[in-house]
Every structure is written in structure tokens, then in C-alpha cells.
Amino acid sequence: MNDTQKPTAQDAAIRETATRLRVGIGAFKRRTQETLADGDLTVPQLTALSRLDRLGPATTAELARREQITPQAMGATVASLEQRGLVTRQPDAVDGRRSILSLTPEGQTTIGSGRSSVVDQVAVVLAESFTSDEIATLDAAARLIERLAELL
Secondary structure: OOOOOOOOHHHHHHHHHHHHHHHHHHHHHHHHHHOOOOOOOOHHHHHHHHHHHHHOOEOHHHHHHHHOOOHHHHHHHHHHHHHOOOEEEEEOOOOOOOEEEEEOHHHHHHHHHOOOHHHHHHHHHHHHHOOHHHHHHHHHHHHHHHHHHHHO
């Protein structure tokens, strides 16, 4: 849309959807942060582990680029995962200045288990308060939200 075009009803509907997504995801994020138990992985930690699991070994800079955060912020996340023994760092065979991160066996177990107090709580709420059709809709929406996040 340029300056001479009037917003259409479809443009308004898309903006309303974008607003609802921003508000709803923000509220969900705040509520889940409140329910983190001691020892639970933070969202950035879980995201970094998931990326390494899905994409294979990567550098801190590659992970940061994927998450659109600074390498310094990802470095802090990676350091905490290393302290927990969930990732390991090896020198890059091609460029010795770089380090390649990969999941340790414990990191793979952590990702594979899917155990999290937040996930457990969300699963309980879904089971108790949503129909099978609503859960299927939320599953489809979650996949679309992941795709949207990749495109931003």
C-alpha cells in the first residue's frame, strides 16, 4: 500500500490479526515465564537446543542470526547451556578461529524428553479446557506462528 491508496477492509483485517497475535503471544510469553520452575530451560536456551537438534552443529553466530539476536546474547545463552553440559564446543576444522556447537548426549536427551514444567502446565490446560478440534487448530496455528517468526 502506498500513500495514495486507501486501506482496504482486507488490510484492516490483516492489521487486526497482527495486533491480536502480538498481544496474545506477548501474554502467553509473560504467563509462561511466570511458571518456569527452578532448573527449567529458559525460552532462549530451549530455542538454541532445538535449533541444534533440528539443524545440526552450528556456530554461535549462526544461531544468533537465525534468532535475530546479537552474537553476544546468544553467547550468554550458549555459555549457560555449556555449564549445564547440554552443548559442547569444538574448533572448526576449516577456520580454527570459530567454534562449532553441537548437542551433548545429555542435550539430546533433554530435547527428546520434552520435559518442562511450562509444557506440562500447558498440556494440562489444553487437555482440561479445549476440545480435540481446538487443540488441532492450536497445533496448526503454532506451526504458522513458527513460520511467521522465521519470516520476520
